[in-house]
Amino acid sequence: MEILTPAEENYLKTIFKLTESDGGKAASTNAIAAVLGTAAASVTDMLKRLSAKGLLHYEKHRGASLTERGNELATNLVRRHRLWETFLVMKLGFSWDAVHDIAEQLEHVQSSELVERLDAFLDRPKFDPHGDPIPDTKGRMASRKQVQLSALAVGEKAVVVGVQESQASFLQYLDRVQISLGAALQVLEQFDYDGSMRVAVQGKDEYTFSQKVCENLYVQKTK
Amino acid sequence: MEILTPAEENYLKTIFKLTESDGGKAASTNAIAAVLGTAAASVTDMLKRLSAKGLLHYEKHRGASLTERGNELATNLVRRHRLWETFLVMKLGFSWDAVHDIAEQLEHVQSSELVERLDAFLDRPKFDPHGDPIPDTKGRMASRKQVQLSALAVGEKAVVVGVQESQASFLQYLDRVQISLGAALQVLEQFDYDGSMRVAVQGKDEYTFSQKVCENLYVQKTK
DNA sequence: ATGTTTTTTTAGGCTTGGCTAAAAATATTT
DNA sequence: AAATATTTTTAGCCAAGCCTAAAAAAACAT
Numbered sequence: 129m130e131i132l133t134p135a136e137e138n139y140l141k142t143i144f145k146l147t148e149s150d151g152g153k154a155a156s157t158n159a160i161a162a163v164l165g166t167a168a169a170s171v172t173d174m175l176k177r178l179s180a181k182g183l184l185h186y187e188k189h190r191g192a193s194l195t196e197r198g199n200e201l202a203t204n205l206v207r208r209h210r211l212w213e214t215f216l217v218m219k220l221g222f223s224w225d226a227v228h229d230i231a232e233q234l235e236h237v238q239s240s241e242l243v244e245r246l247d248a249f250l251d252r253p254k255f256d257p258h259g260d261p262i263p264d265t266k267g268r269m270a271s272r273k274q275v276q277l278s279a280l281a282v283g284e285k286a287v288v289v290g291v292q293e294s295q296a297s298f299l300q301y302l303d304r305v306q307i308s309l310g311a312a313l314q315v316l317e318q319f320d321y322d323g324s325m326r327v328a329v330q331g332k333d334e335y336t337f338s339q340k341v342c343e344n345l346y347v348q349k350t351k
Numbered sequence: 352m353e354i355l356t357p358a359e360e361n362y363l364k365t366i367f368k369l370t371e372s373d374g375g376k377a378a379s380t381n382a383i384a385a386v387l388g389t390a391a392a393s394v395t396d397m398l399k400r401l402s403a404k405g406l407l408h409y410e411k412h413r414g415a416s417l418t419e420r421g422n423e424l425a426t427n428l429v430r431r432h433r434l435w436e437t438f439l440v441m442k443l444g445f446s447w448d449a450v451h452d453i454a455e456q457l458e459h460v461q462s463s464e465l466v467e468r469l470d471a472f473l474d475r476p477k478f479d480p481h482g483d484p485i486p487d488t489k490g491r492m493a494s495r496k497q498v499q500l501s502a503l504a505v506g507e508k509a510v511v512v513g514v515q516e517s518q519a520s521f522l523q524y525l526d527r528v529q530i531s532l533g534a535a536l537q538v539l540e541q542f543d544y545d546g547s548m549r550v551a552v553q554g555k556d557e558y559t560f561s562q563k564v565c566e567n568l569y570v571q572k573t574k
Numbered sequence: 575a576t577g578t579t580t581t582t583t584t585a586g587g588c589t590t591g592g593c594t595a596a597a598a599a600t601a602t603t604t
Numbered sequence: 605a606a607a608t609a610t611t612t613t614t615a616g617c618c619a620a621g622c623c624t625a626a627a628a629a630a631a632c633a634t
Binding site: 156157158168169171172173188189 | 610611612613614615
């Protein structure tokens, strides 16, 4: 496992995201520069260096795409980022939209044992607080895109697809309020004061769920 | 709050430790170089830069000592380091001697809100797993030097001076086994298998304490 | 007090990861 | 297909943080 600098890791991550969101096409110099907020010339420089290290394929004027090794490292970085975001929200009580910048720093801490223990501490979550899947040690991840119930706006409809923490007491509570995997929900009202929500379950019953419940429930939006 | 690079922070921390352990005398160039593992010439360089930033007093051939501002920043870094070490041991289950290198990285993450929330999450601990005091936001810290009971060797004697987590259930347990603040202990036997210890309490009763108990009990060594 | 040893500083270089300005290659228009 | 516009690369520069080798200052010994 070669060790990369934070800057190198950020390039890999950026190229990873760009190629992913653009169906596997090579990432262009300008696009990378735009994401990282650097000059295009700096990108060209770095692409040469990373290419020499075997982490990406690069040909002049032709953009960059990750090698298998580069992909592995980038996926692992995404894993670290999403685990830290989960930690910040679930354990430290940050709101899910305030954690990105801190996770950007934490993701560069080098220690595979730390990541492994953090994963275990969080009960091996499959999704981060934004609903993005967390890759496992081998880079595999769920493909489903889900969000916390608490992230929905009034009026939105969704289907329950999972829970973050699956303690018996929480599952019993869900049973009590008629919620099971696949249950259809619609947000009727939101109370900023304590983060609770009034929600229609299966189009008939209405319940008010506390913030804690809303954050533990994962849903997929529907129309 | 100016932002320092990790390298700058490390210099401040080193000078902080050196002047502290040497009764306030200025830290010498060579001593700093030895701690950081860098060349003396590099230290001279950096001392000039930090002096220009007003973080330390530096005169040629006369060593360096922190200004008030430098002291503040260094103390805050120590706070962050010790909080992260506490997190790694108490929450992630690292052994207390394996956390230093990881904390060295985590301490450089820039976010005062993160540190504040981490502190709260850990129940505002006063000492880290090595028994060193954790400075509070204003830089104040306990002066007592204490260690976890689990850090003692067979035969060593000590006096109970505090607990890490002070939930009612733990305090009740202590009551049950005759332990209160100031109780005299002597380690009679240690079981590597599960980290438990047989301990003499007040020179008369003997109890076997689980690893969890031994890690939650803070003691001061006696002869 | 003078010479020797140790410590510290200066001088000059190197790498990383940035920058700008100009040149070259590629894409797009007409 | 030629002209124009855009993208990318090259060339040259910079700061941070490190290095080595040599010079200078301070400390120690005789």
